[in-house]
Amino acid sequence: MSGLKIVVLAKQVPDTRNVGKDAMKADGTVNRAVLEAIFNPEDLNALEQALELKDRVPGTTVTVLTMGPGRAAEIIREGLYRGADNGFLLTDRAFAGSDTLATSYAISKAIEKIGAFDVIIAGRQAIDGDTAQVGPQVAEKLNLPQVTYAEEILNVKGNEITIKRRLERGIEIVKAKMPLVITVTSSAPDCRPRNAKHTMKFKHAKTVSEMQDATEDYLQLYNSRPYLQIPELSVIDVQADLVQLGLTGSPTKVKNIENVVLQAKESMTIGNNDQEIEAMMVELIKNHTIG
């Protein structure tokens, strides 16, 4: 069997798992500057599944696709260090403000542009939104079947793929045909670490925008080693319809954002009477502790 063409969808996210006191600004907005930008954890699980397939099926190539601002090139480099073959950065101002539907439209256009593939693998969800929507939405846009909540790819034979899914109260083993979209859960094996050889090879990999700031010597290096160029894809490159992108392409709008005030714990004594107990319950309903 000839090798597979795999696209891994990965996202750079603010690390919301370790949010300190300074994470919120006084005006109630998120202070992104103090949050570390990381490789979305479940996308690393997805990358590992792709790399395992590459180990199993000779001739397989793994492409990392990420959408984000220029600094998201970091995600592509991280993927290359761990064993991916190449990557694309989907970046354009027109993508700003996209909700999951507009994002999935942009990503599906980019995948069409990148070309033939057998498997698209993504993390089940990203920790900054926890929506788990982009994977299935991309699958629908590309008119492909999907297998979500994947924990392990058990077998690949011809164009058939067998996958174990991890559900709330058990497992399901499904058989599907490629091409398809797979989303991987955090219960899947962790991603392998950086490989020293790959890290050396791709240390200087840069996007065109990043190269513009590079010195003469580097330019020579890039000309002699074209694999160090990380291609950037814009709206025009992927021939996307502007109306379906950004805020205009997003059916969901944020009406209001409330900062959850993290108060120091202070015990409040409630009197044993209807009025005080009712006031407490109203407070709990108001701050969404109870529905």
Added chain:
Amino acid sequence: MNNLFVFCEIEDGQVADVSLELLTKGRSLATQLGCKLEAIAIGYKLNDIAQQIIPYGVDVLHIADDKRLVHYLTLPYAAIVNDLFAKEKPQIALMGATSVGRDLGPRVSSALKSGLTADCTSLMIGNHEDKKANKVYENLLYQIRPAFGGNIIATIINPDCRPQMATVREGVMKKEVFNVAYKGEIKNIDVKPILTDADFVVSIIERHIEKRKINIQGSPIVVAGGYGVGSKENFKLLYELADVLGGEVGASRAAVDEGYADHERQIGQTGITVRPKLYIACGISGQIQHRAGMDESAMIISINTDPHAPINAIADYAITGSVSEIIPKMIKAYKKNSK
């Protein structure tokens, strides 16, 4: 037309709790909007499914019953829902934030180019003024959810696209039969013209799903009782409160030792550890062994006859009094003020 739809999840002929909770919420939202509540049930051998669903105040129940639909599969289920929504044009569609709802919801929203908000913790009806466009939208669905690791609460709306779609996790909303004798209409969906062989390209070859167990650790609200509850009889009040708030019941070791509650509900060093949004400690003194299993709760209410009970030191709200007095007051206050 333009009614509110709830997708009902079915496992072994039983409608999932999360779906019944959404029907309960859907009923009250539909009444507020003056529209009908409709439900969708997809599966196999659904002969008695209507008896489970209609009493929640469902006006129209759409049933797709076919051998091939016995277990959830993305493509055929999505094809049926897409077909139904294209014909019926719902204004709102709700699903459970489960592995099924989170697989189906985005697929449908992508096909219909409609907005979907995941894991809502509250749903309300309200207006929206778009100042730029000088336009007022009436009776939109406010989809309220925590975001950014729970550090912000966002209210999301879909002003222009329909249906307005949202998923909600199990246990977040309360479940309440509307009227056992409610009269709803049943519409059977003919799946033959909708489904194609290509929809069955993914097939299930093995399936191991455990029977439903109590899930205290996954519950956002835990009502726990200790020795101070006094009797198994009094413990029933805790179940009542947990049911009303959409929570689970836990117990301290002392209460389990007394036989007030089963061992599987024991919280603490020798039991399970919980981190709910709200922990209501009833008649629990708060020994260190118990606190080890619950002190990371986001909010703690203590109900105790002893104003100096150690638990009060870590409680956000401390109420001095007996469980049999306080809990009925809390239930009454909640029912009066919840929407």
